[in-house]
């Protein structure tokens with residue numbers, strides 16, 4: 603089996619984790635799986651926010667083309683980077699057990715956002731994180747910050763900013779949990795839909811691949827993701843609007859909290875929903891339609 607992945611350290615860590623789980627589940631040796639690294643446009647574009655460069659498909663397009671061309675059997679992704687609408691003939695066929703979904707703060711002048719001095723600079727290129735920081739601390743100066751973890755840490759060392767925010771899950775997968783100075787609570791700083799969950803994309807109808815992946819698929823994570831992705835899809839997947847959403851599964855029950863904000867963090871609309879885990883997608887879709895109706899179409903217009 604050929605496992606397709608991007609070449610970033612985080613993507614490679616995720617591909618290796620997937621391979622280790624497949625080896626354990628099927629009692630197969632490492633040689634049964636080849637990891638194939640494919641560069642994506644998202645990796646190449648470093649000079650502007652991804653929302654302005656075309657949004658989410660940027661991390662997935664080249665991997666999807668490799669699946670169509672039968673150069674790889676499946677692709678490992680961060681669910682957060684996946685568009686809500688997949689190209690024809692492809693599906694999300696497995697999810698690994700979700701890591702902690704929270705965002706992590708890496709602070710220099712202070713260990714937490716609340717303790718930063720007035721006017722301090724925080725780097726982030728995520729519209730959601732920028733809006734949430736501004737909502738918490740309107741006095742802070744939020745600047746664009748892209749690049750991998752090492753680049754960001756160097757910027758902190760150089761004093762370009764006094765703090766930045768990254769996903770706890772990614773930092774843990776990179777073995778970098780010790781650089782975190784604070785974990786953002788889910789209620790004040792809700793994560794992006796899909797954050798912390800690794801997903802696997804494959805060709806619809808490829809039963810050999812599907813059977814292989816079924817052994818490592820984590821159903822509760824798949825249900826949570828179905829809800830969060832339906833929420834996002836109902837909001838049109840607009841990557842110009844800061845959107846947060848997190849579903850929790852407890853047995854056969856699901857609870858969901860979603861949030862949309864204006865980029866400056868001054869206005870927001872929240873959705874809370876509960877129901878059967880089996881109805882995950884329906885719950886997410888309704889929550890999305892509900893906030894969309896309450897916010898009004900004007901809410902989604904005019905941001906850039």
Ligand SMILES: NCc1[nH]cc(CCC(=O)O)c1CC(=O)O
Nearest residue numbers: 680682768769771772797798799
């Ligand atoms: N867009 C980059 C990206 N995609 C997934 C993760 C983190 C890992 C995850 O959420 O599973 C990150 C980095 C970050 O947000 O810190």
